[in-house]
Amino acid sequence: MPAKYGPGPWSIFVPLFGIAATVMVLVWTLKFRGGLAFRSRNQELIFNVHPVLMVIGFIVSSGHAIVVFKILPARRKAQKAVHLLLHLVALLAGVVGVYVAFKFKRESGLKDMSSLHSWFGMATICLYGLQWLLAFLFFWFPGAAMYTRARIVPWHVFAGLVIFLMAICAAELGILEKLTFLERAKAVRIFGEEALLVNFMGIAILFFAIAVGLCLFL
């Protein structure tokens, strides 16, 4: 069965804003923040892995996974496989991203799970994993009866959108939190080049989410 709907005029904006956010998070961490490292005496390099995994691995992947049925010209089975795989990539990136955040906090002697960013993020990752597992069991293997699937689909879509929007909100919260810390520590100048880049990354992520919505809506 081919895709139910062909790609609409807004489809192009999903990869476009996805690329914009990807480039911005890389320029930020590599050019402004000194690069990435899993092990380093400079804990900031460990931290940098967190936004890279979350923006590229989690947000951009899961956004594309959501619109696969609308923009990938392929058979239904292939679309489902790509949907499942992209969400798995996002989930794994998200889990490693959370691990890196804890590692950074522990090695820096900071308290963790205290801010709304961490609460939103942790809830998002847990719900994301649960949603993926349930969807795998019901829609892929072993798979439920057609009648059950049809009843579950609207809930799968609704829960998926809520989780995606929570992920977007968590990302914006993380961006604001980190930038506030850096500005307060005088490591970044308010309205400086880096501050604007980071805020525009937040705007790109918002536009990415709106593009995903437009793709589903059209």
Added chain:
Amino acid sequence: MPAKYGPGPWSIFVPLFGIAATVMVLVWTLKFRGGLAFRSRNQELIFNVHPVLMVIGFIVSSGHAIVVFKILPARRKAQKAVHLLLHLVALLAGVVGVYVAFKFKRESGLKDMSSLHSWFGMATICLYGLQWLLAFLFFWFPGAAMYTRARIVPWHVFAGLVIFLMAICAAELGILEKLTFLERAKAVRIFGEEALLVNFMGIAILFFAIAVGLCLFL
């Protein structure tokens, strides 16, 4: 014409989480932060008006305005009037809320419009005003032809939901920003009573948004 759909089983959660957020923002500003004032030597009292207007006036009002068609047992015309009025209350509260934020910043000698919270908030208010004005002209007075209205409705709903979700995101960003400032200034203890109250207010606002979504979805 009566309401197209009667209230679903989730309708009760919209006022419930609305009340929860309202109580929390009042307890926070009145009990923990010293109260409210439009004019005071203590600029923090001026600031406090901002979250109160934004949470109760803007978020809670606009969320209820969105679900009016689903939960208010009345004729279509009456539902529309309440929808319009609640959104107007939200818009006015939002505009005054923004004014108060600028007043606080100016009187405290702080830079404004530098954070993602202010960017999201300003964009939300501007789009909200535009959406209200266009909807008033097309759906109320003078009103467009039925054919045009039918074509516009899906865009009105989509734009309205995007703006509502931006408002939710702006609120969460504001909560995190203010709490981070207070914690850094040692005015609030991390994991202390007040910090937990403020974060739970953020969770109540998230649940309020999910309840609005469930109301529309069911």
